Amino acid sequence: MYVELKDINKSYGDFKASKSINFGVEKGKLIGLLGPSGSGKTTILRMIAGLETPDFGEIIIDGQVVNEIPASQRGIGFVFQNYALFRHMTIYENVAFGLRVKKEKKKYIDERVRELLKLVGLEGLEKRYPSQLSGGQRQRVAFARALAPNPHLLLLDEPFAAIDAKVRLELRSWLKEMIEKLGITSIFVTHDQDEAIEVADEIIITNQGRIEQMGTPLEIYQDPQTPFVASFFGQPSFLKDYQSFHSFEAIDNYTEAIVRPEFVNVTKKNEVQKYKSSASEGVVTEVSFRGDSVEVQVSVNGEKLSAKRSLELQPVTVGEKVDVFVYRMLVTEGKRVHLLENQSLHEDSVII
Amino acid sequence: MKKEERNAAITKWVLIGITILFLGIMLLLPLIVVLVQAFRGGIAAYMSAVADEYTIRALLLTLEATLCAVILNTIFGLFASFAVTKFDFKWKKILTTLIDVPVTVSPIIAGLIFILLFGRRSILYEWLKAIHIKVVFAVPGIILATIFVTFPFISRELIPIMEAQGKDEEEAAALMGANGWTIFRRITFPHIKWALLYGIVLCTARAMGEFGAVSVLSGHLRGRTNTLPLHIEILFNEFQYIPAFAVSSILVVLAIFILVVRSVLESRGKKEYES
Amino acid sequence: MKQKRVIPGFGLSIGVTLTMVSFIVLIPLACLLMNVTKLSIGEFIEIITRKRVLASFYVSLMTAFVASLINAVMGMIIAWVLVRYEFPGKKIIDGMIELPFALPTAVAGMALTYLTADEGWVGSLFARFGIHIAYTRIGIIVALVFVGIPFVVRAVQPVLEKLDPSYEEAAGVLGAKRSRIFWKVIFPEVLPTLFTGFGLAFGRCLGEYGSVVFIAGNKPYETEIAPLVVMSKLQEFDYESATAISLVMLVVAFVVLFINNMVQARNAKILNGGN
Amino acid sequence: MKKRIVGIQILLLVLLSVMLTACGASSRHKNISIVNVSYDPTREFYEEYNKLFADYWKKQTGQNVEVIQSHGGSGKQALEVSNGLEADVVTLALEYDIDAIAKEGLIRKDWKKQFKKDSAPYTSTIVFVVRKGNPKQIKDWDDLAKDGVGVITPNPKTSGGARWNYMAAWAYAMEKYGDETKAKELLKKIYSNVLVLDSGARAATTSFIENKQGDVLIAWENEAYLSIRDFPDEYEIISPSISMLAQPSVAVVDDVVDYRDTREVATAYLDYLYTEDAQKIAARNYYRPSNEKVLEKYKDVFDLSMQLKTIDDFGGWDAVYKKHFADGAIFDQIYE
Numbered sequence A: 001m002y003v004e005l006k007d008i009n010k011s012y013g014d015f016k017a018s019k020s021i022n023f024g025v026e027k028g029k030l031i032g033l034l035g036p037s038g039s040g041k042t043t044i045l046r047m048i049a050g051l052e053t054p055d056f057g058e059i060i061i062d063g064q065v066v067n068e069i070p071a072s073q074r075g076i077g078f079v080f081q082n083y084a085l086f087r088h089m090t091i092y093e094n095v096a097f098g099l100r101v102k103k104e105k106k107k108y109i110d111e112r113v114r115e116l117l118k119l120v121g122l123e124g125l126e127k128r129y130p131s132q133l134s135g136g137q138r139q140r141v142a143f144a145r146a147l148a149p150n151p152h153l154l155l156l157d158e159p160f161a162a163i164d165a166k167v168r169l170e171l172r173s174w175l176k177e178m179i180e181k182l183g184i185t186s187i188f189v190t191h192d193q194d195e196a197i198e199v200a201d202e203i204i205i206t207n208q209g210r211i212e213q214m215g216t217p218l219e220i221y222q223d224p225q226t227p228f229v230a231s232f233f234g235q236p237s238f239l240k241d242y243q244s245f246h247s248f249e250a251i252d253n254y255t256e257a258i259v260r261p262e263f264v265n266v267t268k269k270n271e272v273q274k275y276k277s278s279a280s281e282g283v284v285t286e287v288s289f290r291g292d293s294v295e296v297q298v299s300v301n302g303e304k305l306s307a308k309r310s311l312e313l314q315p316v317t318v319g320e321k322v323d324v325f326v327y328r329m330l331v332t333e334g335k336r337v338h339l340l341e342n343q344s345l346h347e348d349s350v351i352i
Numbered sequence B: 001m002k003k004e005e006r007n008a009a010i011t012k013w014v015l016i017g018i019t020i021l022f023l024g025i026m027l028l029l030p031l032i033v034v035l036v037q038a039f040r041g042g043i044a045a046y047m048s049a050v051a052d053e054y055t056i057r058a059l060l061l062t063l064e065a066t067l068c069a070v071i072l073n074t075i076f077g078l079f080a081s082f083a084v085t086k087f088d089f090k091w092k093k094i095l096t097t098l099i100d101v102p103v104t105v106s107p108i109i110a111g112l113i114f115i116l117l118f119g120r121r122s123i124l125y126e127w128l129k130a131i132h133i134k135v136v137f138a139v140p141g142i143i144l145a146t147i148f149v150t151f152p153f154i155s156r157e158l159i160p161i162m163e164a165q166g167k168d169e170e171e172a173a174a175l176m177g178a179n180g181w182t183i184f185r186r187i188t189f190p191h192i193k194w195a196l197l198y199g200i201v202l203c204t205a206r207a208m209g210e211f212g213a214v215s216v217l218s219g220h221l222r223g224r225t226n227t228l229p230l231h232i233e234i235l236f237n238e239f240q241y242i243p244a245f246a247v248s249s250i251l252v253v254l255a256i257f258i259l260v261v262r263s264v265l266e267s268r269g270k271k272e273y274e275s
Numbered sequence C: 001m002k003q004k005r006v007i008p009g010f011g012l013s014i015g016v017t018l019t020m021v022s023f024i025v026l027i028p029l030a031c032l033l034m035n036v037t038k039l040s041i042g043e044f045i046e047i048i049t050r051k052r053v054l055a056s057f058y059v060s061l062m063t064a065f066v067a068s069l070i071n072a073v074m075g076m077i078i079a080w081v082l083v084r085y086e087f088p089g090k091k092i093i094d095g096m097i098e099l100p101f102a103l104p105t106a107v108a109g110m111a112l113t114y115l116t117a118d119e120g121w122v123g124s125l126f127a128r129f130g131i132h133i134a135y136t137r138i139g140i141i142v143a144l145v146f147v148g149i150p151f152v153v154r155a156v157q158p159v160l161e162k163l164d165p166s167y168e169e170a171a172g173v174l175g176a177k178r179s180r181i182f183w184k185v186i187f188p189e190v191l192p193t194l195f196t197g198f199g200l201a202f203g204r205c206l207g208e209y210g211s212v213v214f215i216a217g218n219k220p221y222e223t224e225i226a227p228l229v230v231m232s233k234l235q236e237f238d239y240e241s242a243t244a245i246s247l248v249m250l251v252v253a254f255v256v257l258f259i260n261n262m263v264q265a266r267n268a269k270i271l272n273g274g275n
Numbered sequence D: 001m002k003k004r005i006v007g008i009q010i011l012l013l014v015l016l017s018v019m020l021t022a023c024g025a026s027s028r029h030k031n032i033s034i035v036n037v038s039y040d041p042t043r044e045f046y047e048e049y050n051k052l053f054a055d056y057w058k059k060q061t062g063q064n065v066e067v068i069q070s071h072g073g074s075g076k077q078a079l080e081v082s083n084g085l086e087a088d089v090v091t092l093a094l095e096y097d098i099d100a101i102a103k104e105g106l107i108r109k110d111w112k113k114q115f116k117k118d119s120a121p122y123t124s125t126i127v128f129v130v131r132k133g134n135p136k137q138i139k140d141w142d143d144l145a146k147d148g149v150g151v152i153t154p155n156p157k158t159s160g161g162a163r164w165n166y167m168a169a170w171a172y173a174m175e176k177y178g179d180e181t182k183a184k185e186l187l188k189k190i191y192s193n194v195l196v197l198d199s200g201a202r203a204a205t206t207s208f209i210e211n212k213q214g215d216v217l218i219a220w221e222n223e224a225y226l227s228i229r230d231f232p233d234e235y236e237i238i239s240p241s242i243s244m245l246a247q248p249s250v251a252v253v254d255d256v257v258d259y260r261d262t263r264e265v266a267t268a269y270l271d272y273l274y275t276e277d278a279q280k281i282a283a284r285n286y287y288r289p290s291n292e293k294v295l296e297k298y299k300d301v302f303d304l305s306m307q308l309k310t311i312d313d314f315g316g317w318d319a320v321y322k323k324h325f326a327d328g329a330i331f332d333q334i335y336e
Helices: A041-049 A091-101 A106-119 A135-147 A165-182 A193-199 A217-222 A227-232 A343-351 B002-038 B042-050 B053-086 B092-104 B107-118 B123-130 B139-149 B153-165 B168-175 B180-209 B212-218 B228-237 B241-274 C010-036 C041-048 C051-084 C090-096 C105-116 C123-127 C137-162 C165-173 C178-207 C210-216 C226-235 C239-272 D002-024 D040-061 D074-082 D095-103 D141-145 D160-177 D180-192 D201-209 D221-229 D254-260 D263-274 D276-284 D292-297 D316-325 D330-335
Strands: A003-012 A015-025 A030-034 A056-061 A076-079 A153-157 A185-190 A202-207 A210-215 A237-239 A256-259 A264-268 A280-289 A294-300 A303-309 A321-326 A328-333 A336-341 D032-038 D065-070 D089-092 D122-131 D194-196 D216-220 D235-238 D242-246 D249-252 D307-309
Touching (some): A030 A193, A041 A056, A041 A153, A076 A135, A076 B168, A091 A135, A185 A193, A210 A217, A227 A328, A237 A303, B053 B092, B092 B153, B092 C239, B107 C010, B107 C178, B107 C239, B139 B180, B153 B180, B168 B180, B180 B241, B212 C226, B228 B241, C041 C239, C051 C239, C105 C123, C105 C137, C137 C178, D032 D074, D032 D263, D040 D263, D074 D095, D074 D160, D095 D160, D122 D221, D141 D180, D160 D180, D160 D242, D180 D194, D201 D216, D276 D292
Parallel strands (some): A030 A185, D032 D089
Antiparallel strands (some): A237 A256, A256 A328, A280 A321, A294 A303, A328 A336, D089 D249
16 A cells, blocks of 8 residues: 555544544555545545644555654645645746755756646746636646656645636546556545546545545445445435335335436337336426436336436427336445345346 | 716716815815925925924934834734734634734823833833833833834734735645745745735834824933924924924825825735736 | 644744734733732722713713714715726825825824814814814814724725626616615625724724824813823823723723624625635 | 744844844943933023033033933923933922922932022912903903903813912912812812813913914913013913912932932032023023022013912922812812
């Protein structure tokens, strides 16, 4: 493990920002710290950087406990949420700052700064001031500045929050590429699930100061360990009485069932429904165009479900009676989560 | 709609009229009175009042006290605003309130507390006397009083600016290993230089004109501990109205000069901020 | 020092700050307190409830309040005119606002007295109607208005400048009249700052001495302000009374400052949403 | 880290004190200087006298003596000296103020015997200044109590000089009525006619002369003459039938002269006030010389027919202060 946190606790007054945090990060991995705002993810990042001190617990970087090592000597690059570019310095000076502080040779500084600016694609803008750049360009500067002193660990706090939607998508893949190319261990904080899934090698989900789950995006998506993680992705629907749907295993004392839109198949009466026998009848309550698909809200036995339909299919209309088939659902029982498959899927395979 | 526009125009000029009338009477007229009275006796009388030995000594003392106060308050203002805005610590609110206290303390009381602290009744008095330091009724007392009344002037200008700037930039620099001095010089200072100058100007203005506190601590020793405002009071009390107003006019000119500098600084600062 | 601080220089800056705050503010104030503790509570109450002392508190509070109120209204108008309208000479007027700051209060007091005495340029206009300004409470108010002008204007001005015009446009689109827009949309935005400016002016006016002594007339029960009673108690060698009265004034100043800070903090909270 | 902070704080302290010392240390002159803390109306007199004395001292000892003057309300000046204002000599408006300094232990208790004539080298009295032609027909103290007469006098609580004004009115009232209640009545009326109660004698004069307040100014004789000297066509002086013999007193501040080693020059400075030359300067500045010969020379300047009471007629300043000016005493009762 390159970075390791052991039983980290941190509180601000009465507010507990971190409650016994434990995790490890392998060298070269790109980790996403994901969670709603106030879940303590930024606190974790700032503690690793040394910007905050844990009340309790150890932070280990490269096999060394760094609790007592000041932030500046941890060999960390940090990209701030608003980039914290030095507004009174040119882009060149911004990137060079860390090297100048280290009293590097002038020639080396110049080479390094030009190399980095070339890397992030900002050649020719050396003499500009941060206020003269666009949001995306500023982020690149911040990135270059953080990388300049050759850090072993790169920390990014909400790196895409301050950028508009279109550029954000571009930057995401740019950043991922860049980090992969450099092979630097990186941790970034985000509250955007798509961002985490798309960019991170591994995701750590935080909630109310605790770590809920850690794993690859796929693991977390497919196999949520806690009700929170289960409900965090997508726009899930919540069912109070899931057993009104056919062919699901019964669980006693369950809390609720979580159904993601992609778990649901909605078919018109005149369309073929493979599992007709285990489908339920529902009424369309709302239809909205989502660009690449159609989102359909249906009401089944008094429960509301949301589903997606391809644009290629015949459109459904509000009030129309449709067949609703649920492939699988996540049923929570206290702090546990059960993934229930629709049993007719298995029956089917048996038949075939 | 037309009626509405006409009303708006009327309101505009009425309000402008009120403003000019009010400021004209309250601010401009006193200035004019001073100048008219100063030259009531002709240029020669004016010059002899201004070039008087005691006037010049008072002016020098005023400048000395002002300089001391401005330097110390600048040092203080920089450190205090850096501490208050860039760090979190307990009792911060109390500290900022304490810094602000001198503005609300009546100058008379400001003078009184230093008399109580360093005067003959104080235990410090004998001790100071033994090492031949005079505080009250001597120049140090005047300087102390001046420092006290202008104490928060610079930090007050700096704190809001530094607060608004946040501490991200400093943190970023610190993460890269910059030391305090480098951070201050390269990161913090460029943000506050205009506000600092502005604060210094205000501090200078107030320090030059301080009357109440200095009056309590001065002892009015002619040519020794008389500042310009005290000298004016003395002239006034000597029925020497023309010299009194003549010397006042020096302060008026200084005040106007300070206001001009202030305006220039402000517009410069604004420009910088906008760009 | 459990919490490590990222930005270096905390120790130095807080050290310098605390040292100077202690020496300039804390120790002198503590000294005043210590002098007051020489009195028993009964004696203390007896001193501060003497008729003449109470009367002076009343005069101080009343005149400061009225003056600050006038300043609040005029300050609002002036700030509005300076922010919203363009007219020749605006820059000069804007630059003049700080004059009361730059002009020594003693000079101001002298000039204002000269102007408003029954024979003065302004006083003679009013004297015809039997209104006397100098040497009455009106005179004190005039002096305090002069002293307090910059506070409200400079508090309100930036808020008005920052006020998003889309706000008013939104209200205008909704069909609101100009006056209604002002009272319903702009005024509530400015109100907290107006209050802050009022508080600052009030605090300053309470302690003002230099300009008031010239114009007040200093008649007990009529135009004698609290700082003057302190001064006269001192001249009677009555330290106990002087310090006791000073303490009351200090407490009042603290309360004003405290309320002001609370209003500001609350205001900031509302505007910035938490933190 | 801690150590560094302490170090810096010490540095700052040193800096502060160095600054204070640098500014405060009185550089040793070859020439000698003494500080004369006086009250308001003596400015012109001492300005002239200091030159005279400097010449004399130079001839006597070869030393250049610089006399630094401080003027202000007598009570305030006494307070400042008690608080540490380093005055070698005090020349104040009344014994009471010097007594106050003596009570602090700075001046020996029997200071009054140190110089001739009860340490009062010159005297004065209380008179009225009215506008030219005396439009309100003010002749004596009871005229001040008439309705519609605007009186200007400083506050006896803060001004030593004003206490003489007050006592002069009291002396008149007691002489006329012989009854304290009636005397209080008269003073109450007079003080209700007061338009401006300035904190010092000079401020009162300013209110009357420069700001044209009121019909009559109660003033010291010397002050009255000085102020009308510049405006002979606008004012005149009225001498009331009864007034006080005001005895401004002088003393050497023992504590200070011992510390500064200036006793010799300070004593000489005050002694020299009694010489004929000095007495003439006093007379020219409208102080009544204590030297009868000189007074005789200036008899057309001073109205010698006034009946002058001394403070001892009322039991001395201590008794007078307690009876009239202490908190809740007669003056306060008048103003209730």
